Amino acid sequence: MLASLRSYHERQPLVGVALFFLAGIACGFRSPDGLALLFLLPLFAVWLFLAHRGRIAAGGKVGLLLGTFVIGAILSLHTVSERDRQCEQLLSYPVKREFSCRIPPSIKVTNRKGDAAQYTFFAQDFTDHSSGEKLTQLPIRVNWFGLRPDASPADGQVPRAGESWIFSGTFRPVLNRSGLLYAEMNTSESSSRRLAVRDLSSWRGRADAARDNAVRRTGIGLEGWPVVPDLIRAILLGCRQEIPAVIRHTFADSGTVHIFAISGMHIMLVAAILTFAISLLRIPRMYWAFAVVPLLIFYTVLTGARPSAVRACIMSIFVLSAPLFGRRSNGLSALCATAILVLASDPALLFDLGCQLSFTVMIGLVLFCRPFCYLAERAFGVHAVTRSIRQLRLAGKTEKELRGRRLLRFCLRFEANVFAVSVAAWLVSLPLTALYFGRFTPCSLLANLVIAPCSLFVVVSGVMGLLTSFVSTFVAACFNNAAGGITAVMIATAKFSAELPGGCYTIPAWSTGAVIAWFAGLLLLAAVLEKWGRNRFLADLE
Numbered sequence: 001m002l003a004s005l006r007s008y009h010e011r012q013p014l015v016g017v018a019l020f021f022l023a024g025i026a027c028g029f030r031s032p033d034g035l036a037l038l039f040l041l042p043l044f045a046v047w048l049f050l051a052h053r054g055r056i057a058a059g060g061k062v063g064l065l066l067g068t069f070v071i072g073a074i075l076s077l078h079t080v081s082e083r084d085r086q087c088e089q090l091l092s093y094p095v096k097r098e099f100s101c102r103i104p105p106s107i108k109v110t111n112r113k114g115d116a117a118q119y120t121f122f123a124q125d126f127t128d129h130s131s132g133e134k135l136t137q138l139p140i141r142v143n144w145f146g147l148r149p150d151a152s153p154a155d156g157q158v159p160r161a162g163e164s165w166i167f168s169g170t171f172r173p174v175l176n177r178s179g180l181l182y183a184e185m186n187t188s189e190s191s192s193r194r195l196a197v198r199d200l201s202s203w204r205g206r207a208d209a210a211r212d213n214a215v216r217r218t219g220i221g222l223e224g225w226p227v228v229p230d231l232i233r234a235i236l237l238g239c240r241q242e243i244p245a246v247i248r249h250t251f252a253d254s255g256t257v258h259i260f261a262i263s264g265m266h267i268m269l270v271a272a273i274l275t276f277a278i279s280l281l282r283i284p285r286m287y288w289a290f291a292v293v294p295l296l297i298f299y300t301v302l303t304g305a306r307p308s309a310v311r312a313c314i315m316s317i318f319v320l321s322a323p324l325f326g327r328r329s330n331g332l333s334a335l336c337a338t339a340i341l342v343l344a345s346d347p348a349l350l351f352d353l354g355c356q357l358s359f360t361v362m363i364g365l366v367l368f369c370r371p372f373c374y375l376a377e378r379a380f381g382v383h384a385v386t387r388s389i390r391q392l393r394l395a396g397k398t399e400k401e402l403r404g405r406r407l408l409r410f411c412l413r414f415e416a417n418v419f420a421v422s423v424a425a426w427l428v429s430l431p432l433t434a435l436y437f438g439r440f441t442p443c444s445l446l447a448n449l450v451i452a453p454c455s456l457f458v459v460v461s462g463v464m465g466l467l468t469s470f471v472s473t474f475v476a477a478c479f480n481n482a483a484g485g486i487t488a489v490m491i492a493t494a495k496f497s498a499e500l501p502g503g504c505y506t507i508p509a510w511s512t513g514a515v516i517a518w519f520a521g522l523l524l525l526a527a528v529l530e531k532w533g534r535n536r537f538l539a540d541l542e
Helices: 002-011 013-030 035-052 056-092 203-217 228-237 245-253 264-280 285-302 307-325 331-345 347-351 353-379 382-394 403-436 444-468 473-498 512-534
Strands: 099-102 108-111 116-122 124-128 140-147 164-167 170-175 181-188 192-196
Touching: 013 056, 013 331, 013 347, 056 170, 056 181, 056 331, 056 347, 203 228, 203 285, 203 444, 228 444, 228 473, 245 473, 264 285, 264 444, 285 307, 307 331, 307 353, 331 347, 331 353, 347 353, 353 382, 353 403, 353 512, 382 403, 403 444, 403 512, 444 473
Parallel strands: 140 181
Antiparallel strands: 099 124, 099 164, 108 116, 116 140, 164 192, 170 181
């Protein structure tokens, strides 16, 4: 087994580096007093032993893994200490002390009595207005109380995305569900004022303006549709705060709420549309990255640059840029390099649910997509239809006469692949769903057969509607209404699946040990499938 691991590490060195880097970050956060560094002693002893015996190559590899563990632990320890220091600093300030910040794209508005409302958001560029010191490590959640958006005048003092504000109020320390510290600030309209409107000369201001423009254009022709435009904007642009709570709970009960996360599927489709447009210009494939990568980055910023979108964007950049360096694209290596870059910039993202779901689902697709697709195609009868097509060709049938069977094979293969991807994503996301939400949703396997392909068409239609809106509002309205009709089918499917008997269970939250045991079993299953595929039964996958 050790020989197999060593051979696998030689073929995929980034996998081991990423695993040790993540382990160092996890130990640093779970042992903020420095005890995490004690885990280095056994590795350090092995490294010294190998170096002493003259096995320089092996000692160098162990030293590399040891170094990545140390770097991860140091980064997380620094983050924890800075959060504690900045939180103590905030609590020591008087109530009237003023702080400036920038309003993020995502603002949650909760209606209160009368015309009152609560605006909740995580502040960006939170700065002590007196000293000019920025609090970069400690997340600050602001609860701002004032008038509802529809009750305030056009120039009223209501926080809007991209604006700069000054606040004063009370702070309190809060631990999130992962045990990480952040600060919560309560303020009101009387204790705040707008410092500056959106700065259209900065890249952030231009991105926010482009986001608002995209939100307006995706609603062309959908003025009479209730709820549907909000869902399209959530799927296409990540504007989830406008989704009604009832609809959000319906998709959560059906196990399909993941479609509202800007993830690899969205980036992949946008990249496919962009590469198709670039290919029409007859640009060599090697240089597609120069045209596609800047547009992907802009789309990621446009959607709010959430962790799942950033992960998908960076991974797409690695895949698209591989031909420039004479390398073949490798999904697992690109995913590991993305994880290292993302977590090095912010180690606390390791405990962010969106980031965890994004990476685990991608790992599940990389490990299980090929064998599951093969098995699903056999179960759906794709191979039987293929054999019949070959037999009919040998019998002298023309391609025109075989058109119906080829269409049947295409439909069966599409649904088989959708089902396989749904099963793979469900298997790897199930323990996280059970850990954080205490839910078990077997109905998601059925719902995703309809909702997953529908979400693909919504993204394609939405992007086409957005692009054509600059040329013709009529054509944009046609694409937007097509996306609206598909979205209505998704809503009906989610409601039907959520109401199925036994479709959704509330279960006791899983323990961390149960989650680790589940993932260990999945890794064992992946190893068995890989060996199975290398032999005879799945040999045609290679």
